[in-house]
Amino acid sequence: MREVDVSLITDAVKRMSMEANTRLGDDVIATYAACAEREESETGKSILEQLQRNAAISGETGLPLCQDTGVAVVFIELGQEVHLTGGELKEAVNEGVRRGYREGYLRKSIVADPLRRKNTGDNTPAVLHVDVVPGDKVKITIATKGGGSENMSGIKMLKPADGVEGVKDYVVERVREAGPNPCPPTIVGVGIGGTFEVAAILSKKALLRPLGKRHADPFYAALEEELLEKINRLGIGPMGLGGSTTSFDVKVEVHPCHIASLPVAVNIQCHSTRHLETEI
Amino acid sequence: MSDAIRLTTPLTDADVEKLKIGDRVILSGVLYTARDAAHARLVDLIEKGEELPFDPQGQVIYFVGPTPPPPGRVIGSAGPTTSYRMDSYSPILISKGLKGMIGKGKRSKEVVESMKEHKAVYFGATGGTGALISGCIKEAEVIAYEDLGPEAIRKLVVEDFPLIVVNDAHGGDLYEKGRALYAK
Ligand code: SF4
Numbered sequence: 302m303r304e305v306d307v308s309l310i311t312d313a314v315k316r317m318s319m320e321a322n323t324r325l326g327d328d329v330i331a332t333y334a335a336c337a338e339r340e341e342s343e344t345g346k347s348i349l350e351q352l353q354r355n356a357a358i359s360g361e362t363g364l365p366l367c368q369d370t371g372v373a374v375v376f377i378e379l380g381q382e383v384h385l386t387g388g389e390l391k392e393a394v395n396e397g398v399r400r401g402y403r404e405g406y407l408r409k410s411i412v413a414d415p416l417r418r419k420n421t422g423d424n425t426p427a428v429l430h431v432d433v434v435p436g437d438k439v440k441i442t443i444a445t446k447g448g449g450s451e452n453m454s455g456i457k458m459l460k461p462a463d464g465v466e467g468v469k470d471y472v473v474e475r476v477r478e479a480g481p482n483p484c485p486p487t488i489v490g491v492g493i494g495g496t497f498e499v500a501a502i503l504s505k506k507a508l509l510r511p512l513g514k515r516h517a518d519p520f521y522a523a524l525e526e527e528l529l530e531k532i533n534r535l536g537i538g539p540m541g542l543g544g545s546t547t548s549f550d551v552k553v554e555v556h557p558c559h560i561a562s563l564p565v566a567v568n569i570q571c572h573s574t575r576h577l578e579t580e581i
Numbered sequence: 582m583s584d585a586i587r588l589t590t591p592l593t594d595a596d597v598e599k600l601k602i603g604d605r606v607i608l609s610g611v612l613y614t615a616r617d618a619a620h621a622r623l624v625d626l627i628e629k630g631e632e633l634p635f636d637p638q639g640q641v642i643y644f645v646g647p648t649p650p651p652p653g654r655v656i657g658s659a660g661p662t663t664s665y666r667m668d669s670y671s672p673i674l675i676s677k678g679l680k681g682m683i684g685k686g687k688r689s690k691e692v693v694e695s696m697k698e699h700k701a702v703y704f705g706a707t708g709g710t711g712a713l714i715s716g717c718i719k720e721a722e723v724i725a726y727e728d729l730g731p732e733a734i735r736k737l738v739v740e741d742f743p744l745i746v747v748n749d750a751h752g753g754d755l756y757e758k759g760r761a762l763y764a765k
Contacts, residue, residue, distance in 0.1 A: 342763060344603075344745070348707055355710035365658040368647050368711040368731075406657055408648040408731050418618075420730050449663045449686075449708065481756050482663050482686035484708035536764030540685065540707055542745065543759020573709040 302384040303437040305581060307393035310377075310385075310441065313579050314397025314427075317443045318373055319405035321575040322365040325356050328512040329549075329574055336486065336546045345544030349486075352572055367573045370407035371445035373398045373427040374505065382437035395425040410448065430502065442509060444576040450483035450569045456501055459563040468493060468565050469528060475567040476532050476548065481541020484571035486549045488512065489532065492566040495556035504568035507552035509576055516553055525551045585743070591639030592680040594700045602753035604746040606704060612643045612683070612742075614735040616662055619726055620670035627673055634725035634734055638678035641704075645683075646731035647721075648711070656721040656737070658711030661685040664703070668692050675701045687756060688748055697752050704744035705755070717742040 333356070337349035359366045375394050379385075387393075402409060402424040411425065412418040434440075455475050459467045472491055479487075492503025515522035528551040538544020549572070558564065588596055590610030600606070613635055615623065626633055644664055648657030664684030671682060672695035680701050685708040696703060706714060720738035727733050747755045 351707050351710050355713040359712040364712040365648050367709045368658040406649045406651045534765040536760040541756050543763045
């Protein structure tokens with residue numbers, strides 16, 4: 302057994318929640334630039350340039366990229382050889398979020414109850430997904446997810462007979478309906494298979510894969526490309542003002558499922574795609 | 582792209598009427614911030630016939646919930662939030678003289694109709710560029726509902742805030758027009 306003190310997890314979550322909100326991945330910055338080059342609409346181009354300027358200013362001033370600094374979605378892959386010491390895992394993660402959102406001057410966007418809606422004041426609790434995996438490491442991934450794009454997501458229980466065409470129609474329809482709301486250009490995470498809840502989690506995990514990186518299975522890699530092309534023919538464009546860049550990428554993740562089922566979930570991610578990972 | 586139009590708040594009917602969808606506007610002056618929670622309280626006051634924390638006549642509301650200001654700054658990151666959540670509240674404010682709204686995303690038919698009827702305009706700001714927009718905000722002061730935190734009503738003074746007219750007072754909709762132009 303390897304002992305890991307949970308304070309290390311608190312520190313990592315704190316650092317990553319601050320860093321993720323002020324620094325985009327190199328893949329994202331490169332995609333902004335490449336799409337600004339080829340965007341057909343002048344307005345769309347100028348928006349993609351604003352995104353680049355915004356990222357630069359955020360890096361220089363430490364101001365968050367977006368005022369919606371999100372709900373902290375934390376994925377932990379916990380090695381089964383690890384013995385956590387010094388406290389509770391969930392509380393350690395929440396303490397990291399609490400400190401990161403306070404010290405980073407990030408917005409507190411969480412209400413304690415969905416209907417009575419009182420702000421918790423410290424952006425906790427985080428949404429925590431834990432998987433137990435082989436090994437003696439703790440891998441932590443944090444995605445700070447804004448409400449605007451999360452609200453445009455959806456799930457549908459298709460019939461097996463709907464097949465791949467049904468999946469394509471649903472994904473494209475979701476993006477079309479979302480229109481300008483989720484701050485396009487977006488990244489579209491698609492979870493296919495599993496059960497109701499597995500499809501939803503897959504669609505969010507799909508968003509963690511670097512931009513431009515295709516699914517390892519050529520069948521799904523081709524599906525991602527086809528969906529991206531269809532979506533970019535919708536004409537929605539940057540901020541929905543018209544243009545050829547509606548989405549930067551489409552990511553598909555799949556899971557075995559029941560003979561009667563074909564769940565498909567679409568998690569929409571705005572252009573401000575903020576996530577980081579680390580290993581302890 | 583055509584030249585940008587410079588405007589200063591408060592806006593008059595004449596200011597609003599000359600704006601057309603797709604116009605780029607550089608806005609300066611006072612703005613009031615409000616998101617859904619603050620809108621609910623404003624509309625509640627109007628329904629009870631009570632006084633509002635600010636007179637909406639000629640004013641512009643910016644749909645934003647900023648991040649806290651770090652030391653040395655008047656405000657943190659401050660980009661637009663999605664506007665449809667304010668759709669059920671906007672028409673009554675427009676009927677009380679509100680001339681402009683700044684946000685991102687589609688508005689309902691009812692909002693578009695009330696903008697036509699009472700002469701108001703909906704501007705789009707670029708979502709997700711809160712650090713960039715923060716630089717246009719010169720002053721910020723909470724004037725009501727401090728308990729709502731990021732959702733409190735703030736009076737902002739802005740300089741050269743870059744916007745685009747998404748819905749004008751003539752019923753136009755840039756989202757529809759823009760999409761139709763580039764759909765293949
Ligand atoms: S959708 Fe994303 S970029 Fe747009 S306001 Fe929300 S978090 Fe920011």
